[in-house]
Amino acid sequence: MAGEEQLRDGGLHRRRVVVLFSLPFHGHLNPTLKLAALLRARGLAVTVLHTDFNAPDPARHPGLAFVPIHETPLQDTAVSPDSDILAKLLALNAAIAAPFRQALASLQDAVACAVVDGQCYAAMDAAGELGVPVLALRTDSAAALRNMLAIPRLRDAGYLPFKEEQLDEPAPGLEPLRVRDLIRVDGCDTDELCGFVTSVADAVRASVSGIVFNTFEAIEAPELAKIQRELSLPAFAVGPLHLLSQTPPPAEQSLHAPDRGCLAWLDARTPRSVLYVSLGSLACVNRAAFEEMAWGLAGSGVPFLWVVRPGMVTGGAAGEEAPPPLPDGLEEKMRGRGKIVTWAPQREVLAHDAIGAFWTHCGWNSILESICEGVPMLVQPCFADQMVNARYVTHEWGVGMEVGEVIERERVAKAVTKLMVGEDGARMRERARRLQVQASAATSLALDSLVQYILSL
Known part of the structure; x- marks a missing residue:
């Protein structure tokens, strides 16, 4: 397959291949593929691992190698338009854990690091277990990650589950957010939401060497600084990726x-x-x-x-x-x-x-x-x-x-x-x-x- 051929190329320096992996959503795939193209333009060999579900089209991305992970069959909750986003994320993490680990292990000797979707705790954990350096790619805002990291604290302080009388109160430590502006998925169980957030935070703290954001300093400098202090990890604001990559819109996934x-x-x-x-x-x-x-x-x-x-x-x-x-x-x-x-x-x-x-x-x-x-x-x-x-x-x-x-x-x-x-x-x-x-x-x-x-x- 294309990814293996690229890794065997004698012209590539050992351990200079960067592996990227995205969850198969439109809003996750496009920034991941833009980052992949930018890294390749700076001399790094890039291999994109991807699911069979919503697989990217390699013809749109010349110069990148693509390797499917062949995930286990997805539950209906992962693909149904009527299932909520939390159910989709939990189902996808469960489905990709083993096949992602297997695919990454097959490429491991040549891999410099893995840049993994920041919502995919299963892939971050798998890369960490293999000893592959991991960077988390957040396709949301730095402010959103700060909110995620604060959820256990807010739950302990009595703000979760949401109470009608508190909705317009300021969210402590997260100004300008009110309680009603906190991350939520209506209809989902609070324990499930907190469990997902805890899995993401634990994977970041246990396995991740840095965090990459599709944002820019002019709008999120304070949030980026707070995240770096809280996690003691470098944070790279590499956006707006669609401007820096200069990918023509018709060529996008x-x-x-x-x-x-x-x-x-x-x-x-x-x-x-x-x-x-x-x-x-x-x-x-x-x-x-x-x-x-x-x-x-x-x-x-x-x-x-x-x-x-x-x-x-x-x-x-x-x-x-x-x-x-x-x-x-x-x-x-x-x-x-x-x-x-x-x-x-x-x-x-x-x-x-x-x-x-x-x-x-x-x-x-x-x-x-x-x-x-x-x-x-x-x-x-x-x-x-x-x-x-x-x-x-x-x-x-x-x-x-x-x-x-x-x-x-x-x-x-x-x-x-x-x-x-x-x-x-x-x-x-x-x-x-x-x-x-x-x-x-x-x-x-x-x-x-x-x-x-x-x-x-």
């Missing part, structure tokens, strides 16, 4: 085929007039919330481009390939102002002059892409780190506003109008432009430091 026709539709719109709406590749809403989103968008009077992907609405048939049906009468109400696609080329959409704001689930990749294009945000976090990210967008960086915890059509229409044409929206747009300048100024110095650190392991 995508679990859905983008509808590029939406770019021509945007070409016909005036500058900053369109609201882009996407809840990412995993977040879901119930049918009632979906219909309120639809009628609120239609009633706002604002042109919009809305990603409505298969599986986005809970309760559909497993493996359903069609997007959920729109409410009766919606298309007539839109009167040509709205365009709906099953998936969009997001980076190109956000870079388009017609885009005035982004209604987002607050996945970390989406936030970085929005910041890098100077686009303000309307936030609707759905689970886990998205709660943390939304609070930073609105109250730390001041580049967005909340839709509201209850999705209701009049409230939606009011929030959309306020962000798109109101004075508050104009101020947020100006702050977003300032962050865009800072993101564009991010250098590869942290990446160079990471390469030197890898070579020292």
Whole structure:
């Protein structure tokens, strides 16, 4: 296979191969593959271990070697759109533990280090057991990791499980977060969540030699410094990876085929007039919330481009390939102002002059892409780190506003109008432009430091 051939190449220096491994989610795969390309460009041989489920396409990534780990058959909870993210993460960790260890062991003699998805405690533990130096790649924010590390303390202090009367209290030691902004997965068991977080934290403390973040100092310097002090580990802020890698958007890994026709539709719109709406590749809403989103968008009077992907609405048939049906009468109400696609080329959409704001689930990749294009945000976090990210967008960086915890059509229409044409929206747009300048100024110095650190392991 390709990975083994690369490792046998006599021109490669012994123990200069870096192995990368990502969980098979869109928001994890893309930053991992961008980092892989950047490390290769700096002279390191790179092998990407990957699951059979949502496997990357090697043809899109010339120069990288790919080796499947052939994980055990996945439970339905790992792949069903109706299972929550915590269930998916637990099922995936259980499925990959043994095959990842076996695959890494087969390459071990030539491996300088393994860069492992920071949510995959099973892979971090396996690499540590083999004596392979491990770096944890966090595809979420530094603020989100700080929140994860604080969960046992917050539970002991009585903040978990969540209590209604405490939701608006400040989260101690995690300002600007309130208790309602802490990482959570609605409907999941608190013991299960704490168990997962403890497994991640234990793996980091036992096996990891450093932490790599897809972030940049200008927005998260305090959080990075606190993590380094708490864990006594080096932290490398190597982002925004999509800017540093300069990977053309069409070449990126995508679990859905983008509808590029939406770019021509945007070409016909005036500058900053369109609201882009996407809840990412995993977040879901119930049918009632979906219909309120639809009628609120239609009633706002604002042109919009809305990603409505298969599986986005809970309760559909497993493996359903069609997007959920729109409410009766919606298309007539839109009167040509709205365009709906099953998936969009997001980076190109956000870079388009017609885009005035982004209604987002607050996945970390989406936030970085929005910041890098100077686009303000309307936030609707759905689970886990998205709660943390939304609070930073609105109250730390001041580049967005909340839709509201209850999705209701009049409230939606009011929030959309306020962000798109109101004075508050104009101020947020100006702050977003300032962050865009800072993101564009991010250098590869942290990446160079990471390469030197890898070579020292």
